[in-house]
Amino acid sequence: MPLQEAPRSPIRGGRIAIAGLGTVGLAVARALDAGAISGLRLTAVAVRDAARARAALAALAEPPEVVTAFDALEPRADIVLECAPSQHLPAIVRPFVAAGKTAIVLSCGALLDHEDLVATARAHGGQIVVPTGALLGLDAVTAAAEGTIRTVRMITRKPVRGLVGAPYLAENGIEIGGITEPMRIFAGSPREAARGFPANLNVAVALSLAGIGPDRTELEIWADPGLERNTHRIEVEADAARFAMTIENVPTDENPRTGRITALSVIAYLRKLTAPLRVGT
Numbered sequence: 165m166p167l168q169e170a171p172r173s174p175i176r177g178g179r180i181a182i183a184g185l186g187t188v189g190l191a192v193a194r195a196l197d198a199g200a201i202s203g204l205r206l207t208a209v210a211v212r213d214a215a216r217a218r219a220a221l222a223a224l225a226e227p228p229e230v231v232t233a234f235d236a237l238e239p240r241a242d243i244v245l246e247c248a249p250s251q252h253l254p255a256i257v258r259p260f261v262a263a264g265k266t267a268i269v270l271s272c273g274a275l276l277d278h279e280d281l282v283a284t285a286r287a288h289g290g291q292i293v294v295p296t297g298a299l300l301g302l303d304a305v306t307a308a309a310e311g312t313i314r315t316v317r318m319i320t321r322k323p324v325r326g327l328v329g330a331p332y333l334a335e336n337g338i339e340i341g342g343i344t345e346p347m348r349i350f351a352g353s354p355r356e357a358a359r360g361f362p363a364n365l366n367v368a369v370a371l372s373l374a375g376i377g378p379d380r381t382e383l384e385i386w387a388d389p390g391l392e393r394n395t396h397r398i399e400v401e402a403d404a405a406r407f408a409m410t411i412e413n414v415p416t417d418e419n420p421r422t423g424r425i426t427a428l429s430v431i432a433y434l435r436k437l438t439a440p441l442r443v444g445t
Contacts, residue, residue, distance in 0.1 A: 180434070181208040181241035183234050183256040184248030185217050187418045188270060191427035192245060192434075197224040201431060203438040208240040210248075210256070238263055245430060250274040250362050257281050261290030268293045268430060273358030273369045276378055295433045298423040299367045300411035301398060303444050305374040308402040316375045317382040318354075318368055321346070321395040326415060327387050332360025340387045350385035354378045357385065367396060375400070394423055 180196065182189045189209070196206040206228045211217040214232045221227040231237065234252045237244055238259035243266045246256045250271035257267040261284050269275065272294045275282070285292050296302050305316070324340050327333070327349070333340065338349055350357060354368040355378040365385070372381040388395075393412040400407050413423030436442050 178203050178205055179207040179241040180204050180243045180245065181210065181228075181237040182206065182245045182247065183210045183237060183252065184246065185209055185211050185220060186247060187416045187422050188247045188427040188430065189245065190220055192247075192430050193221065193224065193228070195431050196434075197226060201434045204243075204434055208237055210234045210237050235259055238265070242266070243268065246270060254278050254281065257292065258284060261285035261292060262288050264289040266291045266293060268295060268433065270295070270297065270426070270430075271362075271366060272373065273354075273362055273366045275373075276355055276358055276369065293433065294370050294373060295426075295429045297367055297370060297426045297429050298394065298411070298413045299370055299396060299398075301407070301409040302370065302374050304405070304407060304409075305371065305398075305400060308400060308404050309375050311402060311404045313376045313400060313402040315382070315399075315401045316371065316380070317384075317399045318371055319384045319386070319397045320365070320368065321386040321388045321391055322364065323391045323394070323415070324387050324389050326394060327361070327364060327385075330361045330364060332357075335360070343387060343389055346386050346388040346390070348384060348386050350383070352383060354381050354383050357383055361385065371398060 182193055193206055195201055196204060208229045208231055209217055210231050214230050217230050235255040244256060244260050245268045246253060247270045248256060253271050253274040258281060260267045261281060269292055282292060327340060332350060340347060354372040357365040358369050368383050369378060372378040375381060393414055395412045397410045413425050416422050416424050
């Protein structure tokens with residue numbers, strides 16, 4: 165079995181910074197501190213509340229430097245993990261890709277409003293990475309996109325508590341707090357959903373970027389009071405294959421909008437940077 169050589173450029177000195185210390189950021193910080201990701205060390209964290217971050221990081225064996233400006237991380241690291249509120253995406257990502265470095269982006273919905281960041285990365289040899297996150301089958305979609313994909317459809321069903329407070333619901337006067345049966349609350353494109361559900365539908369944007377784009381991908385969102393897990397079903401028609409996939413993600417206790425698998429997906433990507441064997445494209 166041939167071994168694929170691990171890429172060298174993203175890790176350089178092995179320094180990684182985390183922007184935002186919520187559910188995902190803290191889980192990745194703990195994994196790095198425990199030495200679970202070979203060749204990488206956490207050197208800085210950028211947050212809005214420095215005192216709260218220091219308290220959260222106090223149990224680490226080697227707590228990183230805490231800074232309060234998202235755009236101040238680049239000199240301190242070779243890779244940044246963005247898991248902050250989406251409005252901070254440009255300030256976090258731009259300095260890294262302009263310096264030819266790597267930015268791992270969880271708020272990928274915000275990329276649709278800042279496509280210039282991709283151009284900046286291209287011009288300076290940087291890279292924006294959107295990890296698999298809560299989505300099953302991105303490898304299959306990206307492979308199919310090398311040929312011709314005719315349609316991509318995604319149906320997302322979430323527990324009510326994971327959707328309450330979404331801007332789209334408030335703007336359209338949709339009340340879901342008291343529903344007793346599944347209710348379709350959105351039908352449209354990932355581009356539209358990214359604006360109306362900024363904390364919920366990065367997964368749909370990731371699917372669209374892997375496939376036929378944020379305007380041609382079809383998306384439905386359902387609020388389901390009978391669910392305990394975030395459920396995504398993907399249906400793809402392509403010249404290379406026809407496939408359908410369903411994943412049920414367990415929400416984190418800290419944030420019902422985030423699945424536990426999201427942090428694990430980031431950790432899996434980071435492990436691949438230095439792995440002697442990489443499985444999957």
